Amino acid sequence: MRAFTYERPTRLDDAVALLAAHGPDARLLAGGTDLIIRLRDGTIRPRVVVDLKRIAALDGDIREADGALRIGALAVMTDIAADARIRRDYEALAEAAAVVGSIQIRNRATLAGNVCNASPAADTVPSLLVYGARVVVTGPAGVRSVPLDEVFVRSGVTTLAAGEIVTAIELPRPSTRCRSVHVRRTRRRGHDLASVTLTCAIDTDGLTRLAYGSLGPRPLLVADDTGLLADPSAPDGAKAERLETLFAAASPSARSMRASPDYRLAMLHVLGLRAVGTAIERLARGSAG
Numbered sequence: 001m002r003a004f005t006y007e008r009p010t011r012l013d014d015a016v017a018l019l020a021a022h023g024p025d026a027r028l029l030a031g032g033t034d035l036i037i038r039l040r041d042g043t044i045r046p047r048v049v050v051d052l053k054r055i056a057a058l059d060g061d062i063r064e065a066d067g068a069l070r071i072g073a074l075a076v077m078t079d080i081a082a083d084a085r086i087r088r089d090y091e092a093l094a095e096a097a098a099v100v101g102s103i104q105i106r107n108r109a110t111l112a113g114n115v116c117n118a119s120p121a122a123d124t125v126p127s128l129l130v131y132g133a134r135v136v137v138t139g140p141a142g143v144r145s146v147p148l149d150e151v152f153v154r155s156g157v158t159t160l161a162a163g164e165i166v167t168a169i170e171l172p173r174p175s176t177r178c179r180s181v182h183v184r185r186t187r188r189r190g191h192d193l194a195s196v197t198l199t200c201a202i203d204t205d206g207l208t209r210l211a212y213g214s215l216g217p218r219p220l221l222v223a224d225d226t227g228l229l230a231d232p233s234a235p236d237g238a239k240a241e242r243l244e245t246l247f248a249a250a251s252p253s254a255r256s257m258r259a260s261p262d263y264r265l266a267m268l269h270v271l272g273l274r275a276v277g278t279a280i281e282r283l284a285r286g287s288a289g
């Protein structure tokens with residue numbers, strides 16, 4: 001690991017200024033569960049690491065504000081998985097947060113870090129996509145709010161501008177009754193990223209949204225507004241065909257050590273159909289869980 005200067009500012013402006021001054025030579029540190037690994041293995045070699053945890057304007061609060069649920073940039077997976085409002089209204093996000101790494105990882109890993117790391121396999125991202133999450137950022141040009149779907153480019157690369165810091169992630173209140181589920185396939189729970197990670201949300205208007213990761217350079221969001229997938233009486237064969245069309249853009253890498261492209265694609269369809277069935281059951285039951 002190359003030696004670096006460790007900065008621990010208390011003001012957001014100072015953190016933005018540090019990023020502006022050092023450009024690509026500076027890296028932000030939240031929980032460190034991705035960053036420290038990359039510092040250690042030398043895939044990144046910053047000269048300055050800027051710790052976000054002492055910044056007074058950043059918090060890990062989860063609170064309702066302006067018709068949305070605001071999740072502060074320092075909120076960790078353990079708190080997200082346990083939050084009663086998330087478990088009730090955004091249950092797939094609670095489920096995804098609950099399977100990230102191990103207890104120790106979840107006590108450190110932030111939701112914002114999971115987003116900003118931009119791994120195609122990030123477990124919370126499919127849920128955030130189906131809920132229409134927005135990312136609130138502060139940077140040299142001020143504050144802006146971006147739809148999460150516009151943030152990802154490819155593994156490790158986002159559209160966030162140099163010097164921008166995520167301060168919160170906002171989930172709009174679901175406009176109709178909606179039930180969701182997160183599912184994934186992984187080789188070893190707690191130690192490995194998912195070979196497929198997927199969320200399905202179905203609402204009472206018959207709209208089905210699915211988002212999936214680990215099958216291409218970035219997580220993808222698709223939707224079925226025909227009502228077919230949400231129809232409890234529609235045959236599985238017809239749903240499988242619809243999913244085939246919706247998942248057409250999946251393009252798993254042949255170079256991954258985790259699973260072959262054929263296996264990932266097969267699992268995407270199995271998990272997709274299973275998730276649709278679970279979301280329908282939950283909608284029929286009417287309550288989370």
Ligand SMILES: Cc1cc2nc3c(=O)[nH]c(=O)nc-3n(C[C@H](O)[C@H](O)[C@H](O)COP(=O)(O)OP(=O)(O)OC[C@H]3O[C@@H](n4cnc5c(N)ncnc54)[C@H](O)[C@@H]3O)c2cc1C
Binds near residue numbers: 029031099101109
């Ligand atoms: C053993 C192990 C198991 C894991 N298992 C899983 C798993 O099952 N599923 C999964 O999805 N992930 C997993 N991870 C990855 C990791 O835990 C998550 O991606 C985590 O959410 C990252 O959050 P963090 O706070 O630790 O981010 P950090 O490591 O601190 O930062 C990650 C990246 O985001 C940037 N960043 C952080 N916060 C901000 C911000 N507010 N604004 C702008 N940029 C920011 C950092 O500069 C860095 O580039 C695992 C990691 C380990 C070590």
